[in-house]
Amino acid sequence: MLAMLLLNPDRVVSIDRISxxxxxxxxxxxxxxxxxxxxAELRKAFRSAGFRDDVVxxxxxxxxxxxxxHELDVLxxxxxxxxxxxxxxxREFERATEAYDAALGLWRGRALCDIxxxxxxxxxxxxxxxxxxxxxxxxxxxxxxxxxRELISELTTLVEEQPLREQTRAQLMLAQYRAGRRxxxxxxxxxxxxxxxxxxxxxxxxxxQELHEAxxxxxxxxxxxxxxxxASSTSIPAGTFPADISAFCGRDKELSDLDxxxxxxxxxxxxxxxxxxxxxxxLAVHWAHRAADRFPGGVLYVNLHDCCRTPQDSDAVDVLxxxxxxxxxxxxxxxxxxxxxxxxxxxxxxxRDVLVVLDNVASYRQVRHVIPGGTGARALITSRNQISELIxxxxxxxxxxxxxxxxxxxxxxxxxxxAAAEPRALxxxxxxxxxxxxxxxxxxxxxxxxxxxxxxxLTSRMRDPRTxxxxxxxxxxxxxxxxxxxxxxxxxxxxRMFRLLGGLETAEFGLHDAAxxxxxxxxxxxxxxxxxxxxxxxxGVDGLETDEACYRFLPxxxxxxRELHRAEERTAEAARSKPxxxxxxxxxxxxxxxx
Numbered sequence: 001m002l003a004m005l006l007l008n009p010d011r012v013v014s015i016d017r018i019s020x021x022x023x024x025x026x027x028x029x030x031x032x033x034x035x036x037x038x039x040a041e042l043r044k045a046f047r048s049a050g051f052r053d054d055v056v057x058x059x060x061x062x063x064x065x066x067x068x069x070h071e072l073d074v075l076x077x078x079x080x081x082x083x084x085x086x087x088x089x090x091r092e093f094e095r096a097t098e099a100y101d102a103a104l105g106l107w108r109g110r111a112l113c114d115i116x117x118x119x120x121x122x123x124x125x126x127x128x129x130x131x132x133x134x135x136x137x138x139x140x141x142x143x144x145x146x147x148x149r150e151l152i153s154e155l156t157t158l159v160e161e162q163p164l165r166e167q168t169r170a171q172l173m174l175a176q177y178r179a180g181r182r183x184x185x186x187x188x189x190x191x192x193x194x195x196x197x198x199x200x201x202x203x204x205x206x207x208x209q210e211l212h213e214a215x216x217x218x219x220x221x222x223x224x225x226x227x228x229x230x231a232s233s234t235s236i237p238a239g240t241f242p243a244d245i246s247a248f249c250g251r252d253k254e255l256s257d258l259d260x261x262x263x264x265x266x267x268x269x270x271x272x273x274x275x276x277x278x279x280x281x282x283l284a285v286h287w288a289h290r291a292a293d294r295f296p297g298g299v300l301y302v303n304l305h306d307c308c309r310t311p312q313d314s315d316a317v318d319v320l321x322x323x324x325x326x327x328x329x330x331x332x333x334x335x336x337x338x339x340x341x342x343x344x345x346x347x348x349x350x351x352r353d354v355l356v357v358l359d360n361v362a363s364y365r366q367v368r369h370v371i372p373g374g375t376g377a378r379a380l381i382t383s384r385n386q387i388s389e390l391i392x393x394x395x396x397x398x399x400x401x402x403x404x405x406x407x408x409x410x411x412x413x414x415x416x417x418x419a420a421a422e423p424r425a426l427x428x429x430x431x432x433x434x435x436x437x438x439x440x441x442x443x444x445x446x447x448x449x450x451x452x453x454x455x456x457x458l459t460s461r462m463r464d465p466r467t468x469x470x471x472x473x474x475x476x477x478x479x480x481x482x483x484x485x486x487x488x489x490x491x492x493x494x495x496r497m498f499r500l501l502g503g504l505e506t507a508e509f510g511l512h513d514a515a516x517x518x519x520x521x522x523x524x525x526x527x528x529x530x531x532x533x534x535x536x537x538x539x540g541v542d543g544l545e546t547d548e549a550c551y552r553f554l555p556x557x558x559x560x561x562r563e564l565h566r567a568e569e570r571t572a573e574a575a576r577s578k579p580x581x582x583x584x585x586x587x588x589x590x591x592x593x594x595x
Contacts, residue, residue, distance in 0.1 A: 266373055
């Protein structure tokens with residue numbers, strides 16, 4: 001009875017719940033009477049111990065333990081852990097270890113170990129998990145402070161008690177390695193591998209596997225940090241941020257607009273949206289290099305490759321862990337618990353002037369934990385989607401094709417001296433590329449690879465819209481493939497409309513045309529068209545001469561839609577032209593059409 005009340009201070013515990021705990025789900029008919037007798041005995045015990053006020057109160061539908069000014073060890077534990085985490089976030093590691101030690105010093109074995117109750121045991125397991133997480137956090141700090149030798153004995157005991165706990169075993173391996181006992185670290189991994197395979201039939205997870213590889217190769221990431229780097233609060237590993245774009249040119253207005261982000265309040269993010277290949281990532285990377293001096297805490301960079309797959313819930317955890325590692329937290333020290341990792345990240349970025357670049361984001365849920373809130377911190381996000389959760393709190397730029405002069409300049413920078421010899425062909429080629437940076441780069445690299453081609457040869461080949469996309473492929477670069485990945489993520493109805501619109505004779509059309517084509521009412525048609533606009537596969541056009549909504553394709557996207565439409569028509573025609581075949585069924589000959 002007392003255990004149930006202590007586990008729920010200041011909360012009413014129903015008589016039914018108490019009865020379930022005491023009699024393991026099989027209470028006798030006299031359960032309510034016996035519970036009332038227990039309460040009376042508890043109150044008597046508290047009064048005998050010197051408590052003047054009632055500690056156990058009657059409150060429908062059960063009873064409540066009133067905490068008031070009394071001290072409860074589990075709440076003291078949680079308060080000291082919160083203090084330790086706050087100190088860790090401020091990188092006051094010495095004081096944080098003292099707070100962790102005080103929290104763990106409250107434990108004297110397993111909680112409530114003399115009570116046999118299935119309900120209580122569930123709560124005990126939860127408390128035990130909290131304790132293990134706190135032990136790992138404390139150990140991570142001691143490793144950060146170079147106290148690896150003192151930890152080996154303690155960690156060896158913990159591993160014996162919890163052989164399947166990967167984080168603890170990884171910390172033991174790291175302590176052994178830093179103490180010059182590399183062979184023992186390797187043996188600890190081999191023991192883990194045998195135990196995992198024997199017990200659960202699985203190889204160790206990525207934490208142990210990555211640490212094993214790092215120790216084998218003497219990777220710098222697992223060595224003991226120098227005293228200077230341990231004290232530093234702005235150390236971010238090099239090599240995590242892409243190099244600046246060598247052939248970047250133009251985008252003066254967009255860069256100037258992004259500079260406004262430096263003066264916006266905390267929490268405002270820069271959001272760059274646009275179609276595939278439009279140059280969002282290049283713009284973000286170039287601006288980040290240009291503004292890097294304003295962020296002495298460093299630049300964090302995560303590429304989420306949104307075009308490769310449907311976003312997963314696990315992406316948010318992966319992004320958070322990646323940012324923590326870039327902030328200097330060793331992989332084995334990154335908290336496994338999401339709340340703990342988020343708290344550590346917020347603490348690290350609260351007082352740092354950092355720029356967080358999140359490239360190719362598909363949804364808000366992927367990045368919601370890593371948007372910094374510090375006064376001098378900022379986030380810059382690129383996406384093909386309109387991330388509605390951010391639009392009202394962002395500096396939002398819809399990235400368009402580059403200007404006419406900029407497109408020719410970008411292409412000229414790639415092909416070198418040949419640009420001056422054929423200026424008209426160069427300008428026409430830039431227009432045939434829709435002034436899309438990815439298309440310009442592909443065309444430029446193709447001309448570099450074919451020095452015997454005049455620019456006019458590629459320009460002439462690209463004039464035919466039916467084969468234009470064929471000429472925007474070179475090596476691993478393919479504009480068609482970029483379009484394809486965005487198209488594949490459309491809802492079925494939107495994908496069907498995109499294909500059917502490819503059958504129109506014009507690149508610009510009205511809402512009525514689309515509704516007639518799909519045999520939809522105008523409301524349904526407009527919703528589907530707007531989803532294509534949101535996915536940057538279609539553009540809305542200001543209807544100045546009519547109230548009807550109008551839309552248009554960029555020429556290359558229109559060519560892609562026509563390819564899909566022709567492919568669908570060929571498939572349908574092939575199905576119609578298949579001859580019927582006779583098959584036997586139930587002793588009869590039936591005429592069936594192969595589909």
